[in-house]
Amino acid sequence: DQQVKQNSPSLSVQEGRISILNCDYTNSMFDYFLWYKKYPAEGPTFLISISSIKDKNEDGRFTVFLNKSAKHLSLHIVPSQPGDSAVYFCAARSRRNTDKLIFGTGTRLQVFP
């Protein structure tokens, strides 16, 4: 049972445009959400997070939106740059177990010139 779902395995965006990566979850006990970025042959690196008490968190070009009623979150990258090309993982933490993360399957973003 996939509790965190990233239904788009890949996304292609032109440089300068907005990239929107989506993530859906099923567990209502999730209270903290994170996005990780992964380049080939490297481990994932933390990008941005959001608590369930918020609906938006912004850090430079990256903004995460959380819609609790829809159990949906999205990562917006504006403007997209070629260096943003990577695999992006959505992850969630349950308030019942704050030391573990449940990851989605990832979305491969390609930003072309």
Place this chain on the structure above:
Amino acid sequence: GAGVSQSPSNKVTEKGKDVELRCDPISGHTALYWYRQSLGQGLEFLIYFQGNSAPDKSGLPSDRFSAERTGGSVSTLTIQRTQQEDSAVYLCASSYWGGVETQYFGPGTRLLVL
């Protein structure tokens, strides 16, 4: 400073053989995690060590999988009698006191079981 390192970076083995994967966490990090990513899947939690506490082994898929952490530092993940479905990238992460957003991942070990 040095990040999380893992060895080997790639491992090819025959079905039925045992393998050991090593993780060197960041110095001073008390929490250590093992994950695996199978083809087309997300990162799957395997096991979690925190300080001197008993490890959380709830993610280990079978009793062929075991892990230990010696001296609160280096960790070894052992897979006995490997099966083809064990083929995956095995990722290790460490953090200070288990803060999830401060998990630093190693580059992973790509395991292929023939």
